[in-house]
Amino acid sequence: MQTKPTRVRILDAAHELMLTVGLARATTKEIARAAGCSEAALYKHFDSKEELFVRVLTERLPRLTPLLGGLAAEPGQGTLEENLTEIARQAALFYEQSFPIAASLYAETQLKRRHDDVLRTLGSGPHLPIQGLDAYLRAEQDAGRVRAGADTYAAASLLLGACAQRAFAYDATDSGERPAVDEFAARLAKTLLGGISAAESAG
Structure with missing residues (x-):
């Protein structure tokens, strides 16, 4: 039953x-x-x-977009490093789980075109997390926690690009294992903050 x-x-x-x-x-x-x-x-x-x-992507995988939306709506909550670490952790898990599903799209041009058309119709797509993280970083910039003049879009692209690359870049290493997600996320956040934080020390 x-x-x-x-x-x-x-x-x-x-x-x-x-x-x-x-x-x-x-x-x-x-x-x-x-x-x-x-x-x-x-x-x-x-x-x-x-x-x-x-x-499947929006309901069965880690919820990256709601996390970004919530943080952008209330900048100044938690430390910048803690927030970016959690964003990186969720993003790394999302890409790890979505990459095996989406990879076959790139082997069939017509299939990918159909999917891209549906994504546009539904207001979805892989660009949205970058835009969401950019919006969050701009909100933190307005709050004085991200350095004035820092390129928030580039920062968002760097962090999420690294998380996406983790999904496929380590298969050919000797161990064939991805970096542990928690340590990976923490290191990404700390390094990114070195370039955009308004404070002398990250956070």
Whole structure:
């Protein structure tokens, strides 16, 4: 007997299949079968596989955008270093989990174009975390905790770019292991603050 709502089962099945067989090969028919429902039932909840992919990213992976929005709305809370460390930690986890799903998009031009179109329609996309972190850093700049004149967009791009790179850059090392996320996030935040903090010491 199914206990979870159909929409939840579909998201769970889509997440699992996208991780195991890849986005390109995870068909709506296979997702519906794994969720224990009909393909018609899937389309009652999601307009397309592309929308389903976006919902998996926003509802099943670490919630980066709400964190950034909350911090931007209330600058001055906590220390700048603590906030940037938590942002980097959540971003590193998000990219670690989303990269295996999204990577297959780049192998098929038409598939990626369809997904990009849906992202625009839904007001989503990989640029939003950069914009969100930029907004947070600008709010902290206005509050006097980020140095006046510091390039907040470049700072946001540097931090999130490093977090995204962690998802794939270490597979070919001797250990084949990514840096531990907590230490990685703390080091990123501290180094970034060395370039943008208004204080003599980070924080």
